[in-house]
Amino acid sequence: MLLRLLRTHLRPYAGNLTLVVVLQLIGTIASLYLPSLNADIIDNGVARGDTGYIVGTGGWMLGVSLVQILCTVFAVYFGAKTAALFGRDVRAAVFHQVGSFSAREVNQFGAPTLISRSTNDVTQVQMLVVTTCTMLVSAPITMVGGIVMAVREDVGLSWLVAVAVPLLAVSIGLIASRMVPQFRAMQVNIDGVNRVLREQITGIRVVRAFVREPHEIERFGAANAALTDTAVRAGRLMALVFPVVMLILNASSVAVLWFGASRVQSGAMQVGALTAFISYLIQILFSVMMATFVMIMVPRAAVCADRISEVLNTKSSVSPPVTPITAFTGRGELVFENAGFRYPGAAEPVLRDLSFSASPGQTTAVIGSTGAGKTTLLSLVPRLIDATAGRVLVDGVDVRDIEPDALWRRIGLVPQRPYLFSGTVASNLRYGNPDATDEELWHALEIAQGKDFVEAMPEQLNAPIAQGGTNVSGGQRQRLAIARALVRKPEIYLFDDSFSALDLSTDARLRAALAPVTADACVVIVAQRVSTIIGADQIVVLEDGAIVGKGTHDELLRSCPTYVEIVESQRSAEEAA
Structure with a gap:
């Protein structure tokens, strides 16, 4: 998943990446040339007391150093710019994908993890791109070039390189392998902290009203402690990396001096060559360290990439039509034809066999007990979710065949919350x-x-x-x-229990003011209060996801026991009549 994500979103910036590689190559070659020049100064300038040679070769070293500095600066600049653009594109892709999700997909993931995936997870992968551009590109070049130059200086000490490099790579690899599960658990724990924190901030009034602050402090403390423990375990493993690197680096330097001193004494090797060999060995080991440092970041970035890809690869259950319809001849007539909805894996459908129509110029009300499926019914019209059975038609066209923007422009939705x-x-x-x-x-x-x-x-x-x-x-x-x-x-108004927080007088004034404005529109009202819908042209009564009554207020009082029960729970049948 990580490679696929990088390949997909870094492809537009292939030119920048090529430039980074070229600059890193030039800068690395320049850095590899410096120890050789230094050895020449020691062996051919200082040993002979040739000041002119020292000054001339020193000038070359300054020039090579300047080239290395410029190449490194520009490589880091273009690498950081590429990583920033990559992060921008991935965040935008996640944002647009989440925006296309229906309510089902959003509930499947949950808001806290979607926030974490579009922020923290993208940042982790972006950091990997930065370090790859600034470290990993130059590491193999330095390693190969350093080995070649070290062998060129002295073949007799090259066995130290063959021992030190694999030892360092294996040691850090073992540490990194143990960090993978810790990083995976860390991302899950970050989601947990975000979830608890979001619940506490959103529900702060409820927390205070029930004096549950101590309980919420304990909940957050537990989530925070789980994240801290995981981070500490990962940090301890990461802290081992640098002591191991420095131990092998210093031990290798001591070994070079120990075995190199006897070769200098025997005349098989010059002092400058020994100095250059130590410099090359340090460069080789540092390149291994940089490569392994990047590799340490790979496990966490891979976990984050998996989470990002899970979002990007999740198809919305509400998909746009292949050949969308944008032209309409009607004024917003709404028809349900045996419509139903069932959640995946659910034993029973939430809605079943809904058949009724709502015409322009009329008010259709939907009423029922809590959990009857009223909000789900209303969600089928703007395609917040799609019907799993039957059809929902607007002006004779299935909403699944209408271009989404064209459908939404015809609808004015006031949600329950x-x-x-x-x-x-x-x-x-x-x-x-x-x-x-x-x-x-x-x-x-x-x-x-x-x-x-x-x-x-x-x-x-x-x-x-x-x-x-x-x-x-x-x-x-x-x-x-x-x-x-x-x-x-709009041509269709959907009011999902939108008057529940209003007092009776404000509710009455609002409905009276709405009447002339919505006279030519199709109005569907979901309500709990009978007083809100008593004057509706048509009232649909839901019970357990099915229609058990349909008609005007007076007709339902005579024919629908469920409606009578709802009315009597709010006021007596005589008052309702």
């Missing part, structure tokens, strides 16, 4: 129509009974709204969500 985005009142209302004027916003607010409280705000339409609308009351949040749908001026 109205959500507002951080910004202003105006920016939230313009989610319904980005081109809406201020006059249109005020008109929608007036209909939604929200004009008074918005006018009371100092900034009015520019009044700030916190994330989720937490700085306004539940009723104000619902009225703003209703106004947002009104700004769109």
